Each structure stands twice: as C-alpha cells, then as structure tokens.
Amino acid sequence: MDYILKILPQLIEGTGVTLQVFLITIVLAVPLGLALALARISRWRVLSVAVNGYIWLMRGTPLMLQMLFIYFALPFVPVIGIRLPDFPAAILAFVLNYAAYFAEIFRAGIQSIDRGQYEGAKVLGLSYPQTMRRIVLPQMIRRILPPVSNETITLVKDTSLIYVLAMNDLLRAARGIVQRDFTTSPFVVSACFYLAMTLVLTWGFQYLEKRYAVADE
Amino acid sequence: MIQAHGLHKRFGANEVLRGVSLEMRRGEVIAMIGPSGSGKSTFLRCLNHLETIDAGRIVIEGEVLATTEPGGPCRYAPDAEVRRLCRRMGMVFQHFNLFPHMTVLQNIIEAPMTVKGMKRDEIVPRAEILLEKVGLSAKRDAYPGRLSGGQKQRVAIARALAMEPDIMLFDEPTSALDPELTGEVLRTMRELAEEHMTMLVVTHEMGFAREVASRVIFMDHGSIVEERPAADFFANPQHPRSRAFLDNML
Numbered sequence: 366m367d368y369i370l371k372i373l374p375q376l377i378e379g380t381g382v383t384l385q386v387f388l389i390t391i392v393l394a395v396p397l398g399l400a401l402a403l404a405r406i407s408r409w410r411v412l413s414v415a416v417n418g419y420i421w422l423m424r425g426t427p428l429m430l431q432m433l434f435i436y437f438a439l440p441f442v443p444v445i446g447i448r449l450p451d452f453p454a455a456i457l458a459f460v461l462n463y464a465a466y467f468a469e470i471f472r473a474g475i476q477s478i479d480r481g482q483y484e485g486a487k488v489l490g491l492s493y494p495q496t497m498r499r500i501v502l503p504q505m506i507r508r509i510l511p512p513v514s515n516e517t518i519t520l521v522k523d524t525s526l527i528y529v530l531a532m533n534d535l536l537r538a539a540r541g542i543v544q545r546d547f548t549t550s551p552f553v554v555s556a557c558f559y560l561a562m563t564l565v566l567t568w569g570f571q572y573l574e575k576r577y578a579v580a581d582e
Numbered sequence: 583m584i585q586a587h588g589l590h591k592r593f594g595a596n597e598v599l600r601g602v603s604l605e606m607r608r609g610e611v612i613a614m615i616g617p618s619g620s621g622k623s624t625f626l627r628c629l630n631h632l633e634t635i636d637a638g639r640i641v642i643e644g645e646v647l648a649t650t651e652p653g654g655p656c657r658y659a660p661d662a663e664v665r666r667l668c669r670r671m672g673m674v675f676q677h678f679n680l681f682p683h684m685t686v687l688q689n690i691i692e693a694p695m696t697v698k699g700m701k702r703d704e705i706v707p708r709a710e711i712l713l714e715k716v717g718l719s720a721k722r723d724a725y726p727g728r729l730s731g732g733q734k735q736r737v738a739i740a741r742a743l744a745m746e747p748d749i750m751l752f753d754e755p756t757s758a759l760d761p762e763l764t765g766e767v768l769r770t771m772r773e774l775a776e777e778h779m780t781m782l783v784v785t786h787e788m789g790f791a792r793e794v795a796s797r798v799i800f801m802d803h804g805s806i807v808e809e810r811p812a813a814d815f816f817a818n819p820q821h822p823r824s825r826a827f828l829d830n831m832l
Contacts, residue, residue, distance in 0.1 A: 479679075481675060481678075481679040482679060484632055484675065484679060485675065485680070486681075487632065487668075488630055488632070488668065488671070488672070488673040488742075489669075489692070489697065489741070489742070489745060490665055490668070490669040490693055490697040490698075490745065491693060491697055495696050495697070499696055500681055503683050504681075504682065504683050507683070579725070580682050580683045580684075580725040580726075
C-alpha cells in the first residue's frame with residue numbers, strides 16, 4: 366500500500382497526459398468527423414470522392430505510422446512541410462485518424478434517417494441546412510451513441526501509442542516504474558486507472574442514451 | 583390557384599406522367615383516384631417539387647414554378663423562389679413523416695419558428711388552437727411514438743396547417759391506417775373542406791371522394807382518363823376504364 370502511494374504521483378501525472386490527448390482529440394475530431402461525413406454525402410462528387418480517399422488512407426494505415434510520419438517525415442515534405450513538437454504532432458495524428466472513423470459513424474447515422482423525414486421537412490419549407498440541424502442530426506445522435514461510445518473507449522486506450530514520441534502517458538509512466546523497481550504492481554495500478562476512465566465514459570454514454578430515448582415508443 | 587399543364591415525368595424507362603394537366607380554383611376539393619401506379623401520387627409530388635418534372639409547366643397562384651420552352655429543357659424557378667412557392671402548399675403524407683424526436687407541439691411549431699422566424703409566444707397559442715381543431719389537445723406534449731396512426735395523421739394535418747398554406751395536398755392520407763382509424767382522419771379533412779380550404783386529395787376512399795370532393799379526377803397509366811363533378815362521376819362514369827375501376831372498388 367505504501368508502495369502504491371509512493372508511485373501514485375507519477376501515474377497521476379501520466380494520466381494527466383493521457384487525458385489531455387483524449388480530451389483534445391475528442392473535441393477536435395468529432396466536429397471534423399461531422400464535417401467529413403457531410404462532405405462525403407454531398408452531391409458535389411469531387412468532394413465526396415476526395416473525402417472517401419482520405420477516409421481510406423486514415424483507416425488503412427496504422428495510427429502509429431501516421432504519428433511517426435507527422436513527427437519525423439512531415440518536416441521534409443515539400444510545401445506543407447512543417448516541424449511540429451511532439452505533443453502537437455501526436456494530437457494532429459489522433460485528430461486526423463479519429464475524425465475518419467467518426468465520419469463513417471456519422472455518415473451511417475445520417476443515412477439511416479428515413480427519406481420521409483427529409484420530405485416532411487422540405488414541404489414545410491425547411492432548407493437543407495435547417496433540415497440537417499433541426500431534423501436529421503438530432504435523430505442521428507441517438508442512433509450513433511453506441512458506436513461513438515465504442516470509438517471513445519478505444520481512444521482512451523489508444524492514447525498509450527504516444528510513447529513512440531517519447532511522451533510520458535499513463536502506460537509509459539507505469540512501464541518506467543516497472544523497469545526501475547522490478548515489480549509489476551504499477552501495471553495493475555495503471556490498469557485500474559484505465560478502467561476508471563472507461564467506467565466514467567460508459568456511465569456517461571448510458572446516461573445520454575437514456576436521455577435520448579425519451580422519444581421512443 | 584394551381585395550373586399544371588402537360589406534365590411529363592419518367593423514372594428510367596417507366597413513363598409515369600404522360601402529359602397531365604389540371605386547373606384548380608380556390609376552395610375546390612379535388613379527389614384524384616385511380617389504380618396503383620397510375621401516377622396520382624407522382625403528380626401530387628411534382629406540384630410541390632418533391633419530384634421534378636421532365637416537361638410541362640406548373641404555375642402556383644400566378645407565379646411560375648417550372649416551365650418548358652417548346653423543344654427546350656424544363657426550367658425551374660431559382661431555389662429560393664421554389665421554396666417560397668412550395669410553402670403555399672401544405673402536404674400530408676401516407677406515412678405521416680412526423681419528427682419522432684419532437685413532441686406533438688414541437689412538431690407543429692418547428693416550421694413556423696425555423697422557416698418563418700415566428701416567436702414561440704406567437705405560435706404556441708395558434709398551435710394549441712390547431713390541436714383543439716384536430717381533437718388532440720390532450721396529446722400536446724406526447725411524442726409521436728405514443729400516438730395511434732389516426733392521431734399521427736391528425737397531428738400531421740395540424741402541422742401542415744400551422745404554416746398557413748393556401749392549398750393542402752393529401753397523398754393517400756388514410757392508406758396506412760387501420761380501417762377503424764380512417765374515420766377520424768377523414769372527419770378532420772371534411773371539416774377542413776367545410777372551411778373552404780383548397781384541397782387536392784389522392785385517395786382510395788371512394789365514400790370520401792363522393793361526399794366531400796367537388797370534382798373527381800380519374801387517372802390511369804399516367805394520364806387523366808376522366809374528370810367531372812363528383813356526383814356526376816359516381817352516378818354515371820363515362821369512360822369504360824373508370825367504370826371498371828368503380829365496379830371493382832364498390
């Protein structure tokens with residue numbers, strides 16, 4: 366017990382890094398994913414095809430590779446080449462990658478809404494943006510909560526990938542202590558931290574699902 | 583109020599409308615009847631731009647919605663103009679198309695607030711009067727999922743009326759309802775007709791067509807086969823195809 370209390374500060378510090386990556390990614394990737402989904406279903410074919418290609422690229426290569434590319438290779442790319450410090454590089458990779466997954470979830474959600482809803486809105490005079498904002502997206506949210514919850518929980522654990530850019534997230538902090546003290550208990554403690562975080566998320570999504578279910582038969 | 587002239591519409595190889603024309607005057611109640619696939623619903627949907635026509639001319643209260651130059655393509659008015667014109671027509675669908683995430687009241691006030699920019703305090707009393715009219719005041723705060731089909735359709739009628747349309751289009755409003763529920767919807771529509779609302783009703787309810795409509799239009803294979811005052815039509819159908827259709831229905 367004393368030992369756990371002793372290593373706690375380091376693990377909490379690592380959790381801070383993990384939570385930062387998680388929160389910033391969610392805040393940026395969700396709106397970007399929504400924009401991508403709307404572009405993907407847009408009648409403007411060039412846009413739709415381009416977004417499709419983007420999603421293929423982001424889902425088709427490992428997130429770790431994307432992170433390494435942004436950190437090490439991006440500076441040497443002509444024109445757009447910029448050198449990013451480790452934290453922004455990691456965030457950029459996470460946002461670009463997760464936005465692609467969110468985009469597909471949102472697209473599926475939008476397309477699951479019955480055509481009659483669009484027609485009902487149209488004959489009442491609602492424009493396309495009004496129809497999306499007032500009619501389609503609110504109904505979509507309810508349907509996509511389960512897959513979004515999945516994706517969000519995956520993200521909590523994926524944050525541990527930032528160790529490749531030598532940042533001290535929760536898992537890397539734990540591993541550091543394990544290697545220093547020759548004991549595996551920091552792993553157990555860090556597992557508890559992850560479980561606590563995902564438990565909070567699970568409750569949060571359960572609450573949201575209940576709230577959005579009021580309109581059900 | 584509505585002038586449609588020579589409407590043509592095809593879905594792929596299937597020619598759904600083969601030159602359908604209709605003149606509708608204020609206060610008229612027209613029933614469109616005919617076998618399934620005869621183009622009645624498509625015609626209705628073309629009038630308010632849920633479908634686009636391939637050729638022909640549609641004029642709503644003196645303003646051109648779509649027109650076709652001889653030999654040229656069919657041209658529609660600019661988008662904003664189309665939206666403005668179509669707002670003069672309210673529409674009721676076979677499958678209601680209520681917004682399931684909104685209560686009955688929210689369904690009714692949504693378009694007046696979002697489209698017309700009305701204030702909540704202005705529209706809510708009017709919505710309550712409409713709900714009273716369709717007999718659903720008690721369901722004001724219920725979600726559509728909790729309503730019966732007949733109740734849903736009456737909410738849909740109230741929702742369309744909230745936009746104060748000049749013309750109401752009904753696309754088989756009772757076809758998705760159990761027989762014992764059609765009565766309440768037809769009663770609401772009859773009351774609307776008695777208030778001299780201009781109505782175009784695609785229906786399979788012959789009783790309603792006979793009693794409420796001033797004019798009956800019989801369509802078959804994408805064309806109007808017969809068009810006469812309702813009493814006349816039912817007493818003495820002229821065309822063999824309308825006669826055969828009525829024999830089957832009654």
